[in-house]
Amino acid sequence: MEWDWSAVSDFMPHFWDGLLVTLQILVLGSLISFALGLVWALLMRVPTRWVTWPVGAVTEFVRNTPLLVQLFFLFYVLPEWGVTFSALTTGVFAIGLHYSTYTMQVYRAGIEAVPVGQWEAATALNLPLRRTWTAVILPQAVRRVVPALGNYVISMLKDTPLLMAITVLEMLGEARLFSQQNFQFTEPLTVIGFAFIVISYLASLALRALERRLVH
C-alpha cells in the first residue's frame, strides 16, 4: 500500500468545496426536518382519524424505505410530472423529508413528556388552544428534545453522501470525481472518511456540552 501525500494536497481544494456542499445539505436538511417533523407531530394529535391515519401511514412508509430509493424517486419522477428542481434542492428536500419522520417521533415523545398539570393549568387559566401550544407546551417539549434532535443531525451528516447518487458534488462526490480523473482512490476516500469521523466526533462532543447546559 502506498500513500501519496501529493495526491492529498491536490485533493484538498476539492475537499473544501465538497465540505461546503455537505454542510449546506446538513443545515438546510436539518431545518426542513425540524419544521416538517413538528408539523407531522402536531397533525398526529388532531383528534380525528381522517388526519392521523393518513399522516401515520405516510410517515411510517417514508421511515421504513431506503433514503436512496426515495432520492431516485424524487430525482426521476418529479421531472416526469413537470416539476424540475436542481439535484441539490431535490436532495435537500428528500433528506429533510426522510428525517422529518424521525424527528416527528422525537417531538411526540417530548410533547407527551410535558406533565399533565401543565395542560390542566392552561385549561384553568382559560388559555386558547393556540396559546396553550405556543406558550406552554411547545417551549417545554422542544427544550427536552434538543439532544435527541442533535443525534439525528449527526445521523443526517452520515447520510449526506447518498446525494452523490443523484449527481450532487458533496464530499464523497468530489472524492469519486477526483479518483476517477487521477486513478488515485486511496487518498481522497481515506481523507473524507477521516473527515466524517472528525466532524461527527466533534459534533457529538458539542452535543454533550449542550445537553449538560440544558439539564442544569
Added chain:
Amino acid sequence: MTSGLWERVLEGVWVTVQLLVLSALLATAVSFVVGVARTHRLWIVRFLAGFYTEVFRGTSALVMIFWVFFVLPPAFGWQLVPLWAGTLALGLTYGAYGSEIVRGALAAVDPAQREGGIALSFTPWQRMKLILLPQAVPEMIPPFSNLLIELLKGTALVSVMGMGDLAFSANLVRLALQESAEIYTYILLIYFAIAFLLTRLMRGLEKKLKAGVGKAPARKADVELKRPETTNVGGAV
C-alpha cells in the same frame, strides 16, 4: 411492465435478502463481541472496543462501502466478491451501532444480579453467559429490530457500486421503460413489505425470549393502570 422486467426485480429482491441476512449475521457477531469487550476488566480491551465503535459509527456507511470496494484491493492485494464486500462494509458499520445496544442492555441489568454471580464465585465468563446475557438479550430486541430496518435501508447503498440489488433493478427497469414513477413506487412498496415482515418477526422473537426468562409481555390492563399521571392538585385521583 413485462414479465422479463419483473424477473429482474425478483433477482434484485433475492440479492437484497442475501445481503441483508449475511450482513445482519456479521453485524450481530460484531455487536456482541465489541459490546461485551466494552465491559471487560482490562482497560486496553475496553479502549480498543470503544475506539472501534467511534470509528465505525463516526463514518458514513456509503463512504465505508467505497473504501472496501476501492481502497482495500490495492492496499492488500485482494479483491472481494461484491456480495462479500457489501456484507463486510455493512456488517462492520452496523455492528458498531449494535455494540452500543449490547453495552447499554448489559449495563441495564440489575447490579444485584452481577453481585449475586460474584457471591456464588462464578467466573466472569460464567457470569456473562449464565446471568447477564440471558437477561440482557430480550431487552436488546426492540432496538435491534430498529437497527435491522436501518440495515435493510442500508443495503440499498450497494447499488451505487453496481451490485444488482433491488434498488439497482429499479434503475434497470427505469432505463428499459423510460418511465420511473411506476417502478419506483413498486420498489418502495417491496422495501416497505420486507421491513414490515422483519418488524413482525422481531416482535415474535422478543415475546419468545422474554417468556424464556420469566418476563411475560406487559398485560394491557397493567399499562392502562399506570398511565394516568396525577398532579396531586385537588386531591388524589
